[in-house]
Amino acid sequence: MKNINNYTLSILVPVYNERESILPFMDALNTSLHSIKDKLDIVFVNDGSSDDTKRIIESVIESDSRVSLVNLARNFGKESAMTAGLDHVQGDACVIMDVDLQDPPELILKFLELWQTGDWDTVYGVRVDRSKDTWVKRITAGGFYRFFNWIAAETKIPENAGDFRLIDKTVIDAIRQLPERNRFMKAY
Ligand code: UDP
Numbered sequence: 001m002k003n004i005n006n007y008t009l010s011i012l013v014p015v016y017n018e019r020e021s022i023l024p025f026m027d028a029l030n031t032s033l034h035s036i037k038d039k040l041d042i043v044f045v046n047d048g049s050s051d052d053t054k055r056i057i058e059s060v061i062e063s064d065s066r067v068s069l070v071n072l073a074r075n076f077g078k079e080s081a082m083t084a085g086l087d088h089v090q091g092d093a094c095v096i097m098d099v100d101l102q103d104p105p106e107l108i109l110k111f112l113e114l115w116q117t118g119d120w121d122t123v124y125g126v127r128v129d130r131s132k133d134t135w136v137k138r139i140t141a142g143g144f145y146r147f148f149n150w151i152a153a154e155t156k157i158p159e160n161a162g163d164f165r166l167i168d169k170t171v172i173d174a175i176r177q178l179p180e181r182n183r184f185m186k187a188y
């Protein structure tokens, strides 16, 4: 059993040209996670945005000390942005999520509940319905998972799981040890 009362939960959010999304994201997070609002460490990674994403995050930080920013000098892509963010999160566990609210923030409480049992180091979300994806995306995604799990001898990845997941600090520490620059976070 993890310490249920005395923990910090990091929320890691890579962002690239997301000026419209930052404030709605913060609103949604504040609503869904009201019950654990004092336990949060919210880390945005600005992945070289060319719009004023950085300025908007800085203005959020002015009135919310739970929020911090890792600012990358140029666009490195989401995988690298997540990796950079993991070096800065301070929580006992960390949830990685997109800013566009395609990952429902209310699920975080469910992730947290499972993590607190102490039985799981990683808890991830799985899409149960891809009907809103285009047929090209459905077929390529299905083919990708089948191919990856066919060539992967031991480390299978769960089908239809995105990057939306909670990872324990022990997992974060393990990822921090990895020297690779080319990342594929879904397979960790
Ligand atoms: N993102 C990023 N760097 C990039 C592209 C995207 O940090 O070069 C961020 C983006 O702002 C969002 C998340 O990664 O928070 C997922 O991006 P997107 O919604 O475009 O991906 P999809 O939903 O198509 O997987």
Ligand code: MG
Binding pocket: 098, 100, 102
């Ligand atoms: Mg998206």
